[in-house]
Amino acid sequence: MLKAAVFDDEYIVLQGLREMIDWSSFGIELIGTADNGLSAFEVFREHRPKLIFTDIRMPGMDGLQLIEEIMQEAPETLCIVFSGFNEFEYVKRAINLGVADYLEKPITIPMIEKAIRKVMDKISQEQEVLDLKTKVNSSQRELLEKATFDLLFIGEEAESKWREIYGAGVEPLVGVTVLATESDRLQIPEHTDCTVIPLRHGQERLLVCVHAQQPTPEFWEQLQLESEQANVSVGSGRTYAELKDAAHSFKEALRALRSAHFLGEKGIVRFEDLGDLITRPEGLNEREEAIILSLRSGNKAGMLEQVDRFIAWIQTEKLDSEVAEHEMLKLLYLALEEARKSSGDKVSHIPEDYRPHVEFREMAARGKMTEWFRSQLEMIVGSTIDAREHSRHASVTRARNYMEQNYTRDVTLQEVAEHVGMNPTYFSVLFKEEVGESYIKYVTRIRMELAKTLLSRGLKVNDVSEKVGYHTYRHFSEVFKKYTGHTPGQYKEQLTNPSGI
Template sequence: MLKAVVFDDEYIVLQGFKMIDWAKFGIEIVATATNGIEGLEVFEEYNPDIVFSDIRMPGLDGLNVIERILESKPETICIVFSGFNEFEYVKRAIKLGVTDYLEKPITIDMIEESIKRIIEKMNQQKLQSQWELNKEELLEKATLDLLLSGVKAESKWRELFGQIAEKVISVTVLALTEKPLYIDRDPSYHVVSLHNGEAHLLVIFHLEDEIAGLFQEIEDWSEQSKVYVGAGRTYSSIVDIEKSYKEAKQALRYGTFLDEEWTSFDDIGGDMHLPSNLSKQEENILFFLRTGDEVGLEEHLELFINQVKTERLNPQVLEREILKLVYLGIEVARGIDKDNDKLNDYFPHLEIRKLNTKEEMFSWLKAQMELFVNWSNNVRQLTKHISVSKACAYMKENYSKDLTLQEVSDYVGMNPTYFSLLFKEEMNQSYIKYLTSFRMERAKDLLNKGCKVAEVSEKVGYHSPRHFSEVFKKYVGIKPGQFKNTV
């Protein structure tokens, strides 16, 4: 039931309000007041939904009372009445946001008609609010289905998104350890916020080629708030949202490990040679194998084995699942050192055929993974300094090109993901931050020599002067043009 209060210094008006059958409207008069100051005290005590107030009252007039009420609780329904039919009162009342204005002498019929209008308006607002809430929930569900099912869920997504679906030119998924409190609305993009598993997701539907600095806004926020963000690639086809989603989750995981607030999938290289349908436990095992975490590897091997046990697989299927994981481990090992001769003479499919029981297969699997992680950690110690030094020299020599992680990692003969981990371990910063830092210092030198901003942008490897300016400002604190003018 809605709560209402009445403020009027005339006894007959207060008595008249008591004669109305409020219950049939779902309203209860919980208190009255005879002056403005008392009215504010009543409002604070009862927190009503509806306020009826005379304009002319001792102590504090009704419009001042309404103004203070609407400042503290804007959703309050306010009806004012007065015996003074003056335009200024009406105009001020409307400006304050009152719902209705009644002229004295007021009658029961006038009040009941006003109440009916109020209730009708409240019901419309409630329906509108509920419709918007339901629509947003349906949009979120449709987007989540699109993430998980791709083309199977596209038609339903288009149906719910309506006209905006036709405007989408590309899509990007971000995975975050914490949801942003606020994302600016902008005609160049539409963002749907989701939660799936442990990660918060922002699905960004691009409506224009340039999306008004949204990524920079989120990146700045993540650094200030110490929140990790993984960014998938941007795809022009809406059904490729699945790829961007998986890439975002992978980027977030490695970014968290590397202690980098913003990590894009291209920054870690991805696992281009690994299948996309790995189970969660298989992904975990490969992650800990690549990062050299023996404890994490052992823990998730046990979880994988327990999972396989519950599935009651026949010997042939079990052998295939274990071999699959071992060969994936070999792929990771090759990424660490492509020229390793030991792997050329390693034939796990021949070894596993000599085993007769499930327990023998599980023990053999553990032994292979232990062998891989020990070997990779030994290689890490032997090659880390040499490989990273070689990569740094290559970046300094080729910083003016559109240099990618794939190109640098190929140069040192490593898998991109493993190289990014190794670089962070050796240099205490990601390869992209190292490269950016070198480029920005070189840009400062060129600006000091009087070179134009567009010329400097191209010389330090940025084809877009706008992007260069954004990166320079973030690194230096001012735009390149301003920096040049201070020289």
């Protein structure tokens, strides 16, 4: 039921309206009354009625002051005022405040009932408009979702229809980026200069970001923090200037998400950072590609799982022995090439004159082809991981030194990875394993601790923001609050006035 309250300093008015109006017949619950403005405001704050009847003249706070306060807190509240015969100026002010109706005293029951019917009609009309808007918005959203799917799968041919449905504001758009994740928990920060169109594609959730300006480093940093907090993997396609290229970003986002799963990485994995990790050797099918991708990422468990699937496929399809032999040997040599590429020409545990095709035929003749094939790939990935273990500590140490020397500017993961000669995505995983926190969290922690020190020395917040590598105060303030629980201004105030006096 709709909640209502009556405020008047005359007891007989309050009592009469309470007892003589059948409020429930109008679908209204009378939740309270008050005989002065201060008590009336307390009743409002406690119950938040949608409908208020109030006298203009009341002690403590008059009706107009009360309405001003109420409208500041809940502008959707409908107010009906009672006024005396000579209170025209008050009535004008009441109208300017947006009251729903005003009644001239003395108040009668028919007057109140008429006013109630009038305001209920108004509420009914507003609800009808709201329902219609909701229906139109829902229909518009469905049309936009369909047009966006067409944009992702068809490309240029679907662009004009998409622009037509998207409507006003489409011209200033400067780019489009597609994100793919397996979870609904990821939230794009609301203040970002892009429109986000969420879509469902099988098991994945797609977020099509249509940018009003090119995404900044702050955009990616905020997205990384949000995805890590939600503990989800996110694949990001490249940002394209042309809407028709959204299809490319879509395919890249799916591949980046698949790479994130192979890497066991939570957070953002960007397609442009993957480099050789996702380069598909010519002639490989998806099963074989999955094995090589796992090897490149150093994911031993993932690779062996893919090997078992590959073997099961060969057995289920009952491939000709020569075809099966060709496929397995091709994979072994590719795996060996990848191992040597990532770990140096000399890979531990693998002889320099390793020729798997000779031993392969012997194992095939003895009926142990699949077991031997699996063991060889396990040996190769194990050797690759061992080689990487020797260099990982030194590489991460070099990376941390570089980061600590450059954190006062926008030093990206890509830049640090290049400095230590690593693939950015593999470096991201390696850094997290070695340090115990992600690259973004590590850089953020360094910056925030320095910010706390600078604030304690009395520096201005804007100056601190620049000195710790943030180009916008808003972004610095948001990150600082997440890190400390206080805005920079509040933190500085606490330092100068810890007692709060």
